[in-house]
Amino acid sequence: MKTRLLASLAAFAAVVVTPATAAAQEARDIVVEGEAPEEPATVREAVQTMAREHGRDVPSTRFFDELCVSVSGLNAAGNAYVAQRILENAAQAGLDGSADCSRANALVLVWHDPAGLVERIKDEQPWLLPEQQRNDVDRAIYRGEQVLVWHNEETYNAGGRPIGFQQNVAGGTQGVHNALSVETRVNNNGWPRRVDLEFSRAVISAVIIVDADVVPGMEIDRLADYATMRLMAPDLVPLDEPGSPSSVTSPFPVAGGPDAMTRFDRAYLEALYDLAPNAPAIRLAGAVARAYEGEE
Template sequence: MKRILSAALAALLLGAPAWQALHAQDDAIVVTGEREKARLRAASLAKAITSPPPAGTPLARQYQPLCLRVFGIQADVAAIIADRIADNARSAGVIIAKPGCQANAFLGVFRGGRGAVERLRKEQPWLFETMLRYEVDRVFAGTSPVYAWHATEVRSVDGRPLPTGEIDIGGRKAEVKMNNQYAGGRLVSPIRADVTGSIVLIEGAATQGKTAGQIADYASMRLLAPLRDAPADRHGVETILSLFDADASPPAELTTFDRAYLRGFYRLGPGAGAAAMHDATMKAYADAEKAVAADPPAG
């Protein structure tokens, strides 16, 4: 009881400056706690939406300069979208190819739904030839108006193509990729996975009511990283990946989470797997918060 009374008296006797300082400390604790929760939510969402690569293969990334082709969209709007995607890619740390380059990333608006994409699979099999069966099934799963995937190639950690060799499996010869490159320890991956082609196709009807900026920012996420869409309010984190969720009120542009995800993704080492996106996004999210605190937006 004495301790309770003493605390009450101390509170009454505190001068205004001291009382304000006490409240400021409480507020700081609350703000810090909320920020930590936001980072954890962002990291949890990052882990949930990252599509795991085949067993033993790192996450595939864009190591070569990005060369984008946009089709099925009015030319002047397509140019705006392409420029914005290039800006987003640069911000994440991706190099942009010079004009006249050979396209390795494709964004298209189309009609015909799944049937049109199935025809594309038959007519342009090279777009799918590096994918395993379950990865192809993942492209066609669900009811999303978006079809997105990556063509990939496993290479040595320095980017050199791996030679093909033959091994005997039960009396049958099988071709496999072989890597004779020395790795300087078990924590250093001897291989990496290169994205050789990125494809995002959006059903035309689904683009109604969406801005060019939203389309560009959404496509940036799907082109640059192997991830899935996020339903509205998933993990309590706002993301442009909810753009085609019928129950969502999507953001107008890339969110703090989206930018943190891409920056975290391209900071990873070449041997990183899907689980690494939890910590990578959390760190990038914290860095983004610090940047805003140091240079808050005007107004």
């Protein structure tokens, strides 16, 4: 994915976001703050509400392949810092990753004109924003949203691995009566199950575009952790309902809210990436609540 577009993104990088300088740190008063814990029941209820959108017949969506992160739009130090922090967050959740890879599957773009950047992507890298995703992105642009996020998904087998292309029908002998007319994906590991599903849902690429106008003055850890959650947890919509668990996803990008991943955020990622690939999404609620209790 490091093509003309990513090269031009780096060339036009103009926003500077760096960690607070030592002098600024010394000038601050030391304030001890604590995160008020939510009851596990509240955590379970919040995740269960999201899981109900999928029911028992769809697994949670997540990355299975190694995370390959590319960050553009900050200065060189800022890009490297955000990428490294995302990778550290991913490793803590159990997902391997790298910023030194040939084909990025997780893009973080800070840009002064998100709508214009989306049009460039459509023109120069249309596979990065498929037709089925474009209506949602266009509506977000119309609403004036300052953060655009989308995930490109693919069906994997029950073990969380890609499904290969074949001509032969699964379960039959190879012959003219069992051959398909064209090569297609055949899930040879799929069969009816009483508990788990015969397939999983994989994120094969994800993009987050943040309006550069909201970035100056923001803690860089907040930007990196927000990007982590939106990239790695596709089903976790920003939690902005009263009584929702504290999360770095909300409020954002406005002032206020956590400046880093919260106990809930880390529990969510830990549970999501520890579930069996083909586990129904509805199981996530209990897993998050158990991981949350384990953070004590």
